Amino acid sequence: MDGQAQIVVERVNHTYRPPRGRPVLALSDISLDIRPREFLALLGPSGCGKSTLLYLVGGFLPIEAGRILVEGKPVAAPGPDRGIVFQHFALFPWKTVRGNVLYGLERQGLPRPEREKRAQAFIDMVGLHGFEDSYPSQLSGGMRQRTAIARTLAIDPSILLMDEPFGALDAQTRSLMQTELLKIWQRSPKTVIFVTHDVQEAVYLAERVAVMSARPGRVKAIVETKFPNRDPSILRSKEFVEKVDQLWNMVRDEAIKAQEATGS
Numbered sequence: 622m623d624g625q626a627q628i629v630v631e632r633v634n635h636t637y638r639p640p641r642g643r644p645v646l647a648l649s650d651i652s653l654d655i656r657p658r659e660f661l662a663l664l665g666p667s668g669c670g671k672s673t674l675l676y677l678v679g680g681f682l683p684i685e686a687g688r689i690l691v692e693g694k695p696v697a698a699p700g701p702d703r704g705i706v707f708q709h710f711a712l713f714p715w716k717t718v719r720g721n722v723l724y725g726l727e728r729q730g731l732p733r734p735e736r737e738k739r740a741q742a743f744i745d746m747v748g749l750h751g752f753e754d755s756y757p758s759q760l761s762g763g764m765r766q767r768t769a770i771a772r773t774l775a776i777d778p779s780i781l782l783m784d785e786p787f788g789a790l791d792a793q794t795r796s797l798m799q800t801e802l803l804k805i806w807q808r809s810p811k812t813v814i815f816v817t818h819d820v821q822e823a824v825y826l827a828e829r830v831a832v833m834s835a836r837p838g839r840v841k842a843i844v845e846t847k848f849p850n851r852d853p854s855i856l857r858s859k860e861f862v863e864k865v866d867q868l869w870n871m872v873r874d875e876a877i878k879a880q881e882a883t884g885s
């Protein structure tokens with residue numbers, strides 16, 4: 622095992638056992654090492670277990686087989702070292718945008734003026750200035766998603782688990798948020814596991830991309846996607862376009878397998 626790894630996923634399985642219906646083997650024998658301060662993207666067909674893997678690393682699901690270590694310690698529960706942006710936002714419906722972003726900061730025990738300043742800075746960063754007093758039900762899907770992102774980033778965790786964090790955003794907002802995320806990652810280096818369906822986004826943001834196989838998910842390939850810089854002009858370079866193509870083909874193969882398996 623790589624002594625340098627910050628997060629070690631070793632031979633992990635996960636089976637969902639719904640109260641009604643058959644058990645579902647979501648992850649089978651999955652192993653993955655993530656280095657400190659690495660930006661890793663996870664790509665794979667719908668249903669291959671990407672969210673399940675993030676929940677396990679986040680400590681939201683029990684580890685039934687295999688082990689997950691963070692900084693050498695087995696994951697047993699959620700912790701302040703790991704911030705998660707859930708695929709379905711998971712905001713508190715009874716709290717405003719400000720209340721949602723403040724929530725994590727209150728738990729950290731920051732003094733009130735500092736909490737409020739920090740919450741406001743992240744609300745502004747995600748472009749929700751003017752919506753501080755709105756409730757989630759009064760926001761669009763993209764605005765809810767941005768609230769969830771602000772809430773998690775404000776806590777400044779050393780590990781960021783992001784499950785399709787920009788999925789509900791329009792192309793322009795998405796591009797702005799990508800730039801902000803990269804700035805944060807460069808300014809206060811963090812380890813990021815970033816789930817996306819967008820191959821171009823994965824190649825642009827991440828240093829390595831792990832491609833997962835169709836369910837039961839495991840890591841099919843790991844592709845290095847480091848470029849000399851992250852200027853958006855690289856999106857048009859030959860190397861970048863070739864990398865996107867290469868990954869597209871891998872993901873498409875798995876998506877076809879996933880479809881065949883469900884018989885659709």
Ligand SMILES: Nc1ncnc2c1ncn2[C@@H]1O[C@H](COP(=O)(O)OP(=O)(O)OP(=O)(O)O)[C@@H](O)[C@H]1O
Pocket residue numbers: 637638639645646647665666667668669670671672673674708836
């Ligand atoms: N609570 C649950 N009960 C039963 N099966 C579940 C449950 N949650 C997920 N699954 C199954 O586990 C598998 C993996 O689900 P998961 O949500 O991790 O996939 P995913 O890769 O995140 O998919 P997507 O890209 O659509 O978000 C799927 O086949 C799904 O049907």
Ligand SMILES: [Mg+2]
Pocket residue numbers: 671672673708784
């Ligand atoms: Mg998912």
